[in-house]
Amino acid sequence: MVNLMHRRLSAKLSFLAAFSGAVFLCSSASARSEGATDQGAYIAVTSDCVACHTAPGGKPFAGGLALKTPLGTMYSTNITPSTTFGIGDYTEADFSRAVRKGIRKDGNNLYPAMPYTAYSKMTDRDLHDLYVYFMKSVRPVESTPPKTSLPFPMNIRSSMMFWNILFRNDRLFQPDLSRSEEWNRGAYLVQGPAHCGTCHTPRGFLMQEKPSESLGGASLGSWYAPNITSDKISGIGSWSPENIKTYLKSGHIDGLAQAAGGMGEAVEHSFQHFTNDDLQAVATYLASVKPVRDPEDGNTSRFTLGRAISSADRVRGDQPIRSEDNSNMTGAELFMGNCASCHNFKAEGSRDGYYPSLWHNSVTGASNADNLIATILFGVDRHVSGVEAFMPGFGGRKSDAAQLNDEEIAKLTKYVLDTYGRPQVSVSGAEVKLIREGGAKSPxxxxxxxxxxxxxxxxxxxxxxxxxxxxxx
Known part of the structure; x- marks a missing residue:
């Protein structure tokens, strides 16, 4: 439902600097020797709290991040222990009710941009440790973020009472006793704190998750959270557990996928800091979930499409690529002028893998062009283990001479899909404009x-x- 994008490095570094490495080495459910505060810090990481509650350039957990949703723009709240602007006067019962049920201390309803439908599955112990961490270790920030003001009638928060009656989950996580402890730990993390279904599960007309298509892929405004079920064509069923662990830890697997947008931020803020046991548990669980197949994928996985083809051959002998007027450029010319210097004229990527191949690539092989369009528009800026993965966005500003307009990006996107990915996917300037503006609005x-x-x-x-x-x- 929520498009989690455009968070900045300053907030990320200030958050990471707040904790020692020992925090991220705390054991999972089987060992809690570090105490409630340290364990609460780890739970905050697994729940990715800082990503949504930190604005670009802002202080950790002080709120103010603009979250673009199909119903309008929402702003995250201050969840520091400030008694004036944050949650400093919340009792543990107040805190639990907000996190699990989406109800603030003053009785007003939160919007489900706060993933309380997933957090509701968290254990009492985890909620207690999380509360202790926020109250004792997070620094209070005495400022109030912008207030959410959705268009009428969604600005009537009391309407959420009816949505909650229909769709809120009120049950804690229920272990499957026929499964291993590792599987259950993975199920708990995916369904609860890590709230994977919040992004990767399609939504119904009333913006509720569709349980029958759990983790089957969903639109997130400008980005698309892909199918991560065990289906070998549409999902990640062809990945090994080590592939899954590597992707969550680094956001990159040569020849398969690279994390950007909200997933890049989830890797940076959350998954890279998981313990190895928890990463293994998540991989074990994801390998077992019910497969969901997208008919548009046919019988071809998005990870296997395309091959090395020289784009230089398409423009050799033509007029030189123009820097002032791109209006008549072909897709091949746009590719050679904007992409080939990093991704190679055959789209093979760089030798060290820093710049990925554009064939055998989950983005160019997808039956949905949203992520390729969004990547070209907004770029990639992911920091993992002190290493930056960076690609500039070509959407730019209207005053930016390097900006590509909607039609040019559509032309470039279609060329990349036709040449190196899934050629059946159509792209138009109108679609690019929609992605640029934050995605489709809810009917x-x-x-x-x-x-x-x-x-x-x-x-x-x-x-x-x-x-x-x-x-x-």
Missing amino acids: LLALTRFGMAGSMTIITLACIYGVFRRIRA
Whole structure:
């Protein structure tokens, strides 16, 4: 539901500097010798709290990050122990109710951009340790972030009561006694703290997760969270457990996938700091989840499409690539002028793997072009183990001479898909514009307004009819 993007390095480094390496080496459920505070810090990492509650350039957990959703822009709240602006006056019961049920201390409802439907599965011990950590180790920040102001009628928070009745989960995680301890630990992390389904599960009309398609892939505004089920075509069923661990730890697997957007941030803030046992548990669980197949994928995995083809051959003998007027450039010219210097004119990537191959690549092989468009528009900026993975965005600003417009990015995207990926996927300038602006809006907003207007019309007509009958009587 939420597009978690555009967080900046300053917030990330300030968060990481707040903890010693020992925090991230705490054991999982089987060993809690470091105490509630250290264990709470690890739980905050597994839950990726800092990613949403830290604005670009802001202080950790002080809120203010703009979260673009299909219903409008929401701003994360201050969750430092400030008694004026944060959660400093929350009791542990207040804290638990907010995290698990989405209800603030003042009784108002949180929007499910806060993934309380997943956090509701967290154990009492984990919630206690998390509370102790926030109250005793996080520095209070005395500032208030911008307030969320969604368009009518979604700005009426009380409407969330009805959504919660229909869709909120009120059960703690239930272990499967027929499975191993490792599998259950992975299931707990994926379903609970790491809230993987919040991003990777398709949503219904009322923005609820579809349990029958759990982890089957979902739109996140500008980005698309891909299928991570065990299906060998649409999902990651062809990956080994070591592949999964490597990807979560580094955000990169040569010849398979690279993390960007929200997933790049999840790797940077959260998954790279998981213990090896927890990474193994997540890999074990994901390898077992029910496969979900996307009919558009046919019988070809997104990880196997494409081959090395020289883009230079497409432009050799043509006019030189122009820097001032790109309006008549072909896709091959745009590729050679903007991409080949890093990804090679055959799209093989760099020899050291820093710049990935564009064939046998999950983004170019997908049946959905959103992530390729978003990568070209916004670029990649991922920091893992002190190493930066960087690609500049070509969307730029309107005043930026290096900016590619929507039609040019559509042309470039289609060329890359046709040449190195899945050629059946269509791309238009209108689609690029939509991704640039944050993705499609939910039809629920318009329908709700229409429904309310219709209801008011019916009530008004009924009142007029009643008055008319009385007059006649």
